[in-house]
Amino acid sequence: MAELIWLVPLLPLLGVVINTLLGLNDLRRSRANAHHDHGHDHGHGHADAHHGHSDNPRAKRSGLIASLMVGLGFVLTLVTLVELLGMPAPTTLGENNRWFDVTYWNWMAFGDLKIPFGFLIDQLSVTMMLLVTGVGTLIHLYAIGYMSHDERPTRFFVYLNLFIVAMLMLVMGNNFVMLFLGWEGVGLCSFLLIGFWFEQRDPPWASVKAFVTNRVGDFGLLMAMFAIYALARKPDGTFLHSLIFREVLDQGTVFSLQQYSTFFLGTQYTAAGAIAFMLLLGVTGKSAQIPLFVWLPDAMAGPTPVSALIHAATMVTAGVYLMIRTHPIFELAPSVQSTVTFIGVATALVAASIALGQYDIKKVLAFSTVSQLGFMVAAVGMGAYVAAMFHLLTHGIFKALLFLGSGSVIHGFGNEQDMRKMGGLRKKMPTTFWTYIVGTMGLIGFPLVSGFWSKDEIIGHAFDHDHRTVGILLIVGAVLTSFYMGRQISMVFFGEQRDQHIHAHESSRWMTAPLIALALLTLASGLINVPGWHPLTTWLEPIVEEEAAKFHLNIAAIVTILGLLAFAAGFYLYNWAAKHKRIKPNQRDLLHHWGGDFYAILEEKWGFDALYNAVLVKPYKALASFFGKFFDVKIIDGIVNGTAELVGLSGRGLRTFQSGYVRSYALMFVIGVVIVLGFFALR
Amino acid sequence: MISTNAYVLLSAILFTIGVVGVLVRRNVIIMFMSVELMLNSANLALIAFSRARAESDGQIMTFFVIAVAAAEVAVGLALLVSIFRAKKTTNIDDVNTLKG
Amino acid sequence: METFLFITTAIVAVGAALAMVLSSNAVHSALFLILNFCSVAILYFLLRAPFLGAVQVTVYAGAIMVLFLFVIMLLGAENAELGEEKIGWQKPAGLILGVALLAEIGYVAYRGTKLIDAPVADATNIGAPTTISAKLFSTYLLPFEVISILLLIAVVGTVVLTRRRVVAREERQS
Numbered sequence: 001m002a003e004l005i006w007l008v009p010l011l012p013l014l015g016v017v018i019n020t021l022l023g024l025n026d027l028r029r030s031r032a033n034a035h036h037d038h039g040h041d042h043g044h045g046h047a048d049a050h051h052g053h054s055d056n057p058r059a060k061r062s063g064l065i066a067s068l069m070v071g072l073g074f075v076l077t078l079v080t081l082v083e084l085l086g087m088p089a090p091t092t093l094g095e096n097n098r099w100f101d102v103t104y105w106n107w108m109a110f111g112d113l114k115i116p117f118g119f120l121i122d123q124l125s126v127t128m129m130l131l132v133t134g135v136g137t138l139i140h141l142y143a144i145g146y147m148s149h150d151e152r153p154t155r156f157f158v159y160l161n162l163f164i165v166a167m168l169m170l171v172m173g174n175n176f177v178m179l180f181l182g183w184e185g186v187g188l189c190s191f192l193l194i195g196f197w198f199e200q201r202d203p204p205w206a207s208v209k210a211f212v213t214n215r216v217g218d219f220g221l222l223m224a225m226f227a228i229y230a231l232a233r234k235p236d237g238t239f240l241h242s243l244i245f246r247e248v249l250d251q252g253t254v255f256s257l258q259q260y261s262t263f264f265l266g267t268q269y270t271a272a273g274a275i276a277f278m279l280l281l282g283v284t285g286k287s288a289q290i291p292l293f294v295w296l297p298d299a300m301a302g303p304t305p306v307s308a309l310i311h312a313a314t315m316v317t318a319g320v321y322l323m324i325r326t327h328p329i330f331e332l333a334p335s336v337q338s339t340v341t342f343i344g345v346a347t348a349l350v351a352a353s354i355a356l357g358q359y360d361i362k363k364v365l366a367f368s369t370v371s372q373l374g375f376m377v378a379a380v381g382m383g384a385y386v387a388a389m390f391h392l393l394t395h396g397i398f399k400a401l402l403f404l405g406s407g408s409v410i411h412g413f414g415n416e417q418d419m420r421k422m423g424g425l426r427k428k429m430p431t432t433f434w435t436y437i438v439g440t441m442g443l444i445g446f447p448l449v450s451g452f453w454s455k456d457e458i459i460g461h462a463f464d465h466d467h468r469t470v471g472i473l474l475i476v477g478a479v480l481t482s483f484y485m486g487r488q489i490s491m492v493f494f495g496e497q498r499d500q501h502i503h504a505h506e507s508s509r510w511m512t513a514p515l516i517a518l519a520l521l522t523l524a525s526g527l528i529n530v531p532g533w534h535p536l537t538t539w540l541e542p543i544v545e546e547e548a549a550k551f552h553l554n555i556a557a558i559v560t561i562l563g564l565l566a567f568a569a570g571f572y573l574y575n576w577a578a579k580h581k582r583i584k585p586n587q588r589d590l591l592h593h594w595g596g597d598f599y600a601i602l603e604e605k606w607g608f609d610a611l612y613n614a615v616l617v618k619p620y621k622a623l624a625s626f627f628g629k630f631f632d633v634k635i636i637d638g639i640v641n642g643t644a645e646l647v648g649l650s651g652r653g654l655r656t657f658q659s660g661y662v663r664s665y666a667l668m669f670v671i672g673v674v675i676v677l678g679f680f681a682l683r
Numbered sequence: 684m685i686s687t688n689a690y691v692l693l694s695a696i697l698f699t700i701g702v703v704g705v706l707v708r709r710n711v712i713i714m715f716m717s718v719e720l721m722l723n724s725a726n727l728a729l730i731a732f733s734r735a736r737a738e739s740d741g742q743i744m745t746f747f748v749i750a751v752a753a754a755e756v757a758v759g760l761a762l763l764v765s766i767f768r769a770k771k772t773t774n775i776d777d778v779n780t781l782k783g
Numbered sequence: 784m785e786t787f788l789f790i791t792t793a794i795v796a797v798g799a800a801l802a803m804v805l806s807s808n809a810v811h812s813a814l815f816l817i818l819n820f821c822s823v824a825i826l827y828f829l830l831r832a833p834f835l836g837a838v839q840v841t842v843y844a845g846a847i848m849v850l851f852l853f854v855i856m857l858l859g860a861e862n863a864e865l866g867e868e869k870i871g872w873q874k875p876a877g878l879i880l881g882v883a884l885l886a887e888i889g890y891v892a893y894r895g896t897k898l899i900d901a902p903v904a905d906a907t908n909i910g911a912p913t914t915i916s917a918k919l920f921s922t923y924l925l926p927f928e929v930i931s932i933l934l935l936i937a938v939v940g941t942v943v944l945t946r947r948r949v950v951a952r953e954e955r956q957s
Binding site for chain 3: 688
Binding site for chain 1: 870
């Protein structure tokens with residue numbers, strides 16, 4: 001299998017190529033048809049071009065090709081997993097022999113620096129690959145149903161497959177530059193897919209916002225890479241001439257990063273700390289942490305399968321993957337580790353609280369995602385890498401399920417996303433409802449369902465390793481999570497439908513089948529690292545060198561009881577409100593009645609957008625309009641037009657000499673002769 | 684023996700008269716004849732220099748000038764005829780269509 | 784004798800040139816120019832260039848000036864300068880420039896006296912037809928041939944320029 005691992009990213013790439021060619025062919029044919037039909041009435045061939053009226057046959061064709069490619073990738077990854085399992089298990093701590101590193105060719109070489117194009121397949125990357133291809137396949141299948149009425153399904157699947165390729169590059173790459181290639185690739189696909197419905201008002205802006213915000217983080221990642229290349233030395237003192245993970249993250253090499261340090265304001269900063277900090281900046285961008293999380297909620301303007309795949313399950317977890325991959329660097333910088341924890345906890349709390357104030361079904365889930373990513377980041381900061389990875393996996397599954405469920409609701413509810421217009425949908429969409437309930441159970445940590453194990457492992461680790469405050473704050477986050485999920489379930493599925501104009505219906509099998517599959521996975525995925533057996537810990541142990549977490553029944557009980565109480569509170573509160581007609585479209589939430597301005601702050605997302613608008617966007621726009629409206633118009637155009645006017649003016653002056661009288665020309669000629677002759681005569 | 688200077692001076696006087704003729708007269712044909720006068724004065728100077736240097740090259744140059752002048756007169760007069768057909772005039776100031 | 788001949792001829796030449804420029808009738812101008820050419824031809828003889836003197840009389844004074852007279856008669860352009868002078872300052876400016884040019888040339892001739900002063904004594908046969916033809920057909924053979932082509936072009940050009948448009952139109956119609 002090691003010889004065929006390149007097939008995993010190549011197959012989706014093949015899907016990209018096939019679908020692109022098919023799309024070009026469609027385009028050519030539709031152009032030819034349009035040309036041919038010119039002058040006739042609209043023929044039957046145009047019916048599929050109208051949005052939302054009939055199924056687009058291309059959705060099934062392109063979607064099946066794309067899903068098949070990703071699915072084959074999943075199968076190959078499973079084979080790889082089995083092969084890695086077949087390798088001898090490590091016997092001593094710190095030993096790892098379940099990996100292979102294949103280099104295909106020398107990708108770039110500048111001077112000393114040589115960047116290979118190769119894959120590192122070990123426990124961590126295989127785990128990520130399983131998530132990407134597995135959940136990816138289900139979401140691809142779902143998208144066949146979701147995009148069935150769309151005008152451009154082929155393009156959608158091209159982007160989606162391209163995303164899978166880039167994400168696989170990110171997790172499979174054996175060096176930082178390969179990782180960066182994938183990192184930028186997923187960013188590009190995210191941009192393309194958020195702005196997929198570019199003819200609408202919001203998506204283009206959301207895509208630009210996501211792209212620009214991510215650039216800030218990418219700057220950090222790039223700086224970290226440069227610093228590693230510039231500073232890291234091998235134990236024998238020679239510089240590294242590559243950025244290969246296995247060389248950079250070697251213990252001896254990483255320690256060399258501590259040799260460089262500087263005192264600033266009485267504190268010692270090491271190169272390892274600086275690099276870790278730069279990496280953290282990259283993580284906050286890609287994994288939507290404070291302060292760069294603002295793009296993720298807006299990214300919900302994209303199609304829902306995109307939200308599920310990219311903005312919940314895979315791409316946004318890249319930051320967590322990066323931190324786990326580079327954890328030796330973080331471990332050398334305890335202060336940065338605390339910063340990571342702080343950012344994670346803050347994000348978890350802030351985002352969970354904002355989710356209380358959202359009316360858009362997807363926005364709630366978006367902030368929930370940000371919040372859950374905060375849990376993972378906090379876990380990484382505390383050194384609970386396995387717990388973070390565990391939560392990453394379970395979250396990838398149940399949040400994908402929730403997003404797809406919300407997509408099913410939106411799809412069946414006339415593309416309406418406002419929860420205040422919904423209500424009572426459990427009878428009209430039973431499958432969606434039940435799978436959504438399972439997803440919610442996963443998210444709020446219903447006993448024995450996936451989130452219960454993974455979230456409790458993080459919180460338990462916090463208490464185990466003397467991070468009591470962190471643990472308590474994360475419990476608060478979990479309680480908030482349960483509350484907003486209770487609110488959402490109540491608003492969407494219970495009570496009476498508040499906007500009676502919309503005809504709600506259950507979605508097609510293409511969409512419900514992946515929901516059921518994901519629901520089953522959600523129920524089962526807690527087994528990945530169930531206490532007492534914890535296969536994930538054993539599996540990842542050679543990489544993260546971490547002991548299995550202990551299971552604390554008391555903590556789990558407290559968290560679960562509090563969470564269920566909060567869920568019940570949210571659920572019954574909004575059921576009561578619905579019964580008493582306190583929820584109406586375009587009316588503020590019930591909590592605003594009691595919470596007042598504090599709730600307004602939640603609605604306004606703690607003012608982050610307003611702050612960035614005031615501090616960054618407005619000055620930037622002012623600068624741009626200065627350059628656009630003044631500098632370009634007056635100075636640049638002034639120079640250009642001035643030159644033209646000068647030429648025109650001199651032309652107007654000189655044309656008086658062209659009088660049309662040959663004698664005048666002769667006169668000028670003779671004047672010239674007299675002057676030249678005089679010059680020579682008098683010299 | 685007349686000095687070369689005297690011939691050159693005479694040539695200069697004739698040349699200047701030609702120049703003034705071109706500048707002052709409006710009749711194209713007289714302007715043209717003034718040009719011929721200038722060519723002729725140059726020829727005179729050439730021959731004077733030829734004698735001064737005891738070389739016949741100057742005379743050969745004059746010979747060429749006369750040949751070129753013949754060609755020039757033929758073409759020039761043809762142009763005059765053309766212009767006259769178009770404009771019905773030989774007054775050079777009436778031919779000023781190409782003014783800026 | 785030679786000095787007397789030179790002075791007389793020079794006076795005639797300058798006078799004829801002035802008269803050519805000043806006379807209002809183009810036919811008179813042409814005749815004065817012929818007189819000028821003839822007097823210059825005499826100077827050529829004085830300068831020991833008998834062949835060119837002959838060419839001057841036959842080609843210039845004869846052929847070319849006859850062409851001028853033909854054109855003047857053809858176009859009836861004896862008195863072309865009727866009407867107002869359109870460029871007022873042209874005449875004074877032309878005169879001033881002429882004087883300046885003359886002054887400059889005189890100054891140069893005056894300063895360069897020594898360089899071009901003494902005529903060479905034994906330059907008796909430089910203007911003989913044999914001498915000229917010997918050089919013309921050896922050293923200057925290429926310019927000579929080029930001149931012949933130039934004349935051919937001039938002939939063709941003249942024919943093209945003077946051909947009547949009407950004829951061309953009739954040809955196209957038939």
